[in-house]
Amino acid sequence: MVEKKSSHRKKFNCQEYCNRIMANHFGELNVASRKGAKKIAWCTSVGPAELLRAMGFLVFFPENHGALLGATRMATDLIPYATAIGYSPDICSYLTSDIGSYICKQTPLTSAYNIKSVPKPDVLVFNTNQCRDVQDWFGWYSRNMNIPLLGIHTPRGIEKIEKREVFDVSKQIQNLIPELEKILGKKFDMDYFKETIELSRQSSVLWRKCLESASALPSPWTFFDATIHMGPAVVARGTKDAVEYYKVLLKELNERVNKGIAAVDNEKHRIYWDGMPIWGKLNSLSSHFSLHRTCVVASTYCNSWIFDQLDHIDPFDSMARAYTELFIVRNEKYKEAYIKDCFEKYRFDGIIFHDSKTCPNNSNNRYGLPGRISQRLGIPELTINGDLNDLRCYSEEQTKTNIEAFIEQLDET
Numbered sequence: 240m241v242e243k244k245s246s247h248r249k250k251f252n253c254q255e256y257c258n259r260i261m262a263n264h265f266g267e268l269n270v271a272s273r274k275g276a277k278k279i280a281w282c283t284s285v286g287p288a289e290l291l292r293a294m295g296f297l298v299f300f301p302e303n304h305g306a307l308l309g310a311t312r313m314a315t316d317l318i319p320y321a322t323a324i325g326y327s328p329d330i331c332s333y334l335t336s337d338i339g340s341y342i343c344k345q346t347p348l349t350s351a352y353n354i355k356s357v358p359k360p361d362v363l364v365f366n367t368n369q370c371r372d373v374q375d376w377f378g379w380y381s382r383n384m385n386i387p388l389l390g391i392h393t394p395r396g397i398e399k400i401e402k403r404e405v406f407d408v409s410k411q412i413q414n415l416i417p418e419l420e421k422i423l424g425k426k427f428d429m430d431y432f433k434e435t436i437e438l439s440r441q442s443s444v445l446w447r448k449c450l451e452s453a454s455a456l457p458s459p460w461t462f463f464d465a466t467i468h469m470g471p472a473v474v475a476r477g478t479k480d481a482v483e484y485y486k487v488l489l490k491e492l493n494e495r496v497n498k499g500i501a502a503v504d505n506e507k508h509r510i511y512w513d514g515m516p517i518w519g520k521l522n523s524l525s526s527h528f529s530l531h532r533t534c535v536v537a538s539t540y541c542n543s544w545i546f547d548q549l550d551h552i553d554p555f556d557s558m559a560r561a562y563t564e565l566f567i568v569r570n571e572k573y574k575e576a577y578i579k580d581c582f583e584k585y586r587f588d589g590i591i592f593h594d595s596k597t598c599p600n601n602s603n604n605r606y607g608l609p610g611r612i613s614q615r616l617g618i619p620e621l622t623i624n625g626d627l628n629d630l631r632c633y634s635e636e637q638t639k640t641n642i643e644a645f646i647e648q649l650d651e652t
């Protein structure tokens with residue numbers, strides 16, 4: 240049996256700062272929604288947020304709301320309301336829990352920020368770079384609230400992003416502008432757009448450095464910490480707030496590295512997590528790994544908010560490139576090479592694939608990748624079954640038993 244030792248997540252000094260950024264984000268949206276002072280755009284998490292922000296919209300991310308529904312475990316109770324109106328329990332559980340939340344008029348924003356309801360949109364903007372579900376998700380709101388729906392359609396399953404793909408997506412981004420101008424009643428300002436792109440690039444560079452600090456032995460933080468601290472990278476990218484926040488977080492991480500402060504005491508094993516988080520079980524899984532002296536050091540998920548290809552000199556094409564070169568857009572050959580690069584950087588000794596029942600798009604175990612990776616890198620792999628939000632698809636007991644057996648296997652290698 241592996242040695243067990245009581246361990247808890249080590250809180251970051253900048254946690255309150257992170258909480259403040261999130262509270263300000265939702266607070267500002269709430270005021271705008273109630274008073275109509277500013278127009279609000281709902282945007283997919285890897286959608287054209289910089290453009291929307293630069294044009295003067297406040298930006299709300301339904302996936303972020305979906306993650307909150309998962310983390311607060313409200314999702315499992317709300318999903319059946321979407322199922323009852325014809326949305327399959329097999330499709331994205333962000334979608335079904337979010338629509339359920341809307342139908343039931345319940346939101347985790349109420350208990351967290353004293354906000355009664357999600358901010359009402361003036362426009363809905365998606366990018367299918369991650370999946371088709373986002374289009375159908377926003378389509379429901381468009382029909383039900385009679386709100387304009389705009390979108391970018393990105394080719395998927397590709398290895399190398401060619402100029403033609405960048406050109407196509409870049410044109411689609413530019414084509415949004417006249418529609419958005421009509422909704423806003425004001426003209427697009429190129430200078431402000433370039434400034435926003437530059438701020439987003441800066442925060443991305445810092446976020447990458449934060450994530451890469453986990454290459455240190457021992458790692459100063461875990462995947463579970465990063466899922467919390469990535470909030471500003473999602474909701475505040477393109478703002479000075481995000482840049483300042485990641486300077487502070489990076490400093491704290493570097494201090495931990497310099498002092499040899501480990502996220503997991505007596506770190507013995509290092510794991511790579513592929514796929515979606517299981518939002519309702521972050522604490523429980525984090526503790527479980529810690530108890531077994533195992534640090535989940537890196538993940539494809541948290542890396543998905545690195546957009547350091549952004550370049551204010553070439554804002555549209557660089558934005559198209561940044562949002563098309565994502566891991567989720569690529570084919571298996573690219574994904575295999577990507578994980579190999581991560582292996583060399585983070586020196587993990589095992590990899591866990593989360594087969595998330597309702598998100599085939601971010602479950603990379605389904606076409607033989609775990610076996611190929613395991614063979615190529617010479618490390619064991621484990622696939623666990625679960626879901627991002629629907630805890631009916633997750634067995635805690637079974638998963639923890641499987642993880643323990645996997646760690647025992649790592650002990651023996």
Ligand code: SF4
Binds near residue numbers: 302331333371515597
């Ligand atoms: S990528 Fe997965 S979790 Fe994200 S919106 Fe699409 S189906 Fe849902």
